[in-house]
Amino acid sequence: MAATGAEWSTDAAVLGEKRLDRSGWEPDGRPLAVVYPRTVEQVRSVLRGAAVTRTPVVPRGAGTALTGGSAAGAGAVVVDLARMNRIVEIRAADGVAVVEPGVITADLDRAAAAVGLRYAPDPASLELSTIGGNIATNAGGLRCAKYGVTRDSVLGLDVVLAGGTLINTGRGTLKGVAGYDLTGLFVGSEGTLGVVVGATLRLRTLPAPTATIAASYPDVETAAAASVALAEARIQPVMAELLDEATLSALAGTGLRQDGGALLIVQTDGGDDEAAHAVAVLSRGATSVRSDGDPDSLLAARRQALPAIERLGRPLIEDIAVPRSQLASAVRSIADISRRHAVPICTLAHAGDGNLHPIIVAGSPGSPIPDSAHRAADEIFGLALELGGTVTGEHGVGVLKREWLAREIGPVQHALQQQIKSVFDPLGILNPGKGI
Structure with a gap:
């Protein structure tokens, strides 16, 4: 491939690091090289060269992907976008930010907060993950129950296509319906349709939280039912995070396990009356309800749940979503799957929108994943579809x-999606083998 002006690396240690992401999936072989562009033109040059040589290209942000989407195997070039990390501008009057893909999610939120605004999506990895990676997977987070996932905050994109052509989708206004929604198509496409090199994002004025409520329950099924009761009471929490007994036990030293076998962390921002209503609803069947604790420590504990589970063994981090009305059925069935296959499963959930993360502890890191863990995962995916849900929420x-x-x-839609892929990437060089 031709020189681009960007820094390249073929160092064995670098290639070994960049071939993997947080999923633990290991591709065959190592990539050819890693390139670190700093400009849009450098990305275009890489893609032009890749098209000529038909070299697979794997876009990469922080490598926090959980399904192998940013892992790179033999013959690929990794385009590491972490150095394209400028917040180009924040237009407070318009409620808009323009950023490069390597901006850390939490850094954008802090910059927006400095002018009285917020960037709403807040995945658990927000201190590590990049805006480009969040766009690639349509990431969600704790606040998405009320304020939406990444797609709801993306107004426009700058995208380099497979042959090096730069296109600009969407617009910088909060409303606009001209033409097909290519912006929405690129969000969640996992780098298989183009490389995002810039984004125009919606910022919001988020109210300060009125209350953060910690409600403990005897078991996870009762906690799940309580989260559904909030919706039935027409309460829209900012977040409703569910942690089961296995997860609470992994969070040793936090004291969260002492009041019950499951915990709901609920945050509201609709005023004192809404908060009082939420406390009343959550109190039904609860072993304890507290709204006078330290909200920062509660949320910090929630964000530390995955690292705590990772200390127990190799995690298979699953991600399903079901209709909220089916949440209690889902957690009951996941517990049954855990028992039948004799594999530990720690269940977390963004209960406000029915998004569950059953995390299977699959032996020791580096050891083969037991067949029982694979069977449990398959049953969990099947369960999601049986309940009218999806095999991935975020x-x-x-x-x-x-x-x-x-x-x-299904086969008809699957074939249509593959046709869309071929329109944008006729040579099949963009993150091949991923997404569809």
Whole structure:
């Protein structure tokens, strides 16, 4: 491939690091090289060269992907976008930010907060993950129950296509319906249709939280039912985070396990009356309800749940979503799957929108994943579809869920999506083997 002006690396240690992401999936071989562009023109040059040589290209942000979407194997060039990390501008009067893909999610939120605004999506990895990676997977987060996932905050994109052509989708206004929604198509496409090199994002004026409520329950099924009761009471929480007994036990030293076998962390921002109503609803069947604790420590504990589970063993981090009305059925069935296959499963959930993360502890890191863990995962995906849900709520398809994607969407839609892929990437060089 031709020189681009960007820094390249073929160092064995670098290639070993960049071939993997947080999913734990290991591709065959190592990539050819890693390139670190700093400008849009450098990305275009890489893509032009890749098209000529038909070299696979794997876009990468912080490598926090959980389904193998940013892992890179033999013959690929990794385009590491972390150095394209400028917040180009924040237009407070318009409620808009213009950023490069390597901006850390939390850094954008802090910059917006400095002018009285917020960037609403807040995935658990917000201190590590990049805006480009969030766009690639349509990431969600704790606040998405009320303020939406990444797609709801993306107004426009700058995208380099497979042959090096730069296009600009969407617009810088809060409303606009001209033409097909290519912006929405690129969000969640996992780098298979183009490389995002810039984004125009919506910022919001988010009210300060009125209350953060910690409600403990005897078991996870009762906690799930309580989260559904909030919706039935027409309460729209900013977040409703559910942690089961196994997760609370992993969070040793936090004291969260002492009051029950499951915990709901609920945050509201609709005023004192809404908060009082939420406390009354959550108190039904609860072993304790507290709204006078330290909200920062509660949310910090929630964000530390995955690292705590990772200390127990190798995690298979699953991500399904079901209709909120089916949440209690889902957690009951996941517990049954855990018992029948004799594999530990720690269940977290963004209960406000029915998004569950059953995390299977699959032996020791580096050891083969037991067949029982694979069978449990398959049953969990099947369960999601049986309940009218989806096999991924926010982590994406990557490599690990391609088979289940085909089952979920059916052959006609699957073929249509593959046709769309071929329009944008006729040579099949953009993150091949991922997404669809």
